[in-house]
Amino acid sequence: MSRKAAGVLHPPPTNPSPPREWLTHASACLRPPLFPSEGQSVSNAVIRRIAASKKTLVGSVLALGVAGSMLAAVPAQAAPMSAKAIAQQMIKDPAQFAAFNNIVSHESGWDYTATNASSGAYGLVQALPASKMASAGSDWKTNPATQIKWGLNYMNERYGSPVGAWNFWQNNHWY
Incomplete structure (x- = not known):
């Protein structure tokens, strides 16, 4: 009904x-x-x-697995070497490296862009004037290896070695 x-x-x-x-x-x-x-x-x-x-769901899991294995197959870019690692490669004698390390640690803290606000000293080794480092390479403002090369040359010419420069630095707090 x-x-x-x-x-x-x-x-x-x-x-x-x-x-x-x-x-x-x-x-x-x-x-x-x-x-x-x-x-x-x-x-x-x-x-x-x-x-x-x-x-x-199964298709998504398979796709992610394939993508992951493809990404794993791509070689990773090597991280740029630190300034300290570059210096270790350039300075073979452990005592000379230790002295260089002490100076650079005090002067710039291994910051290749470190600038002294009052004097204008620049870079790892605090060159003054900074433009002196151009004698080691035109990339002295941006390349730690160029600054290390210049700093080693300066220490060798003025103090005989990084150890000699460190001995002077300990007595005067500059080099």
Whole structure:
């Protein structure tokens, strides 16, 4: 018997609320729940949707694995050598390197761009005037190796060696 025949004339609601289980997740508002309520059966559409999402997941995992192995195969760029490491390669005698290290550590802290605000001394070895380092290379402002080369030459000419320069520095706090 229809509603009209039974004398019940209630129109259906104009804005029906979705079933409660649809509201448990934001995206669930766009589709019915994945799992049936008690007494309902699973439709083929639901089974296909579950299978498709698993295929997508497997495909994504495989793609990430392939991308990861490709990235691992690309050789990493070598990090630029530190000024100290460059000096160690240039100064073979451990005592001479230790003396050079002491001076540079005190003068610039191994910062090849260090500038003395009051005197204008510049670089690892705090050359004054800084432009003197151009005799070792035109890249003296930006290349620690050029500054080290110039500094070693200066120490050897003026003090006989980095050890001689360090001995002078310890007594005078400059060289």
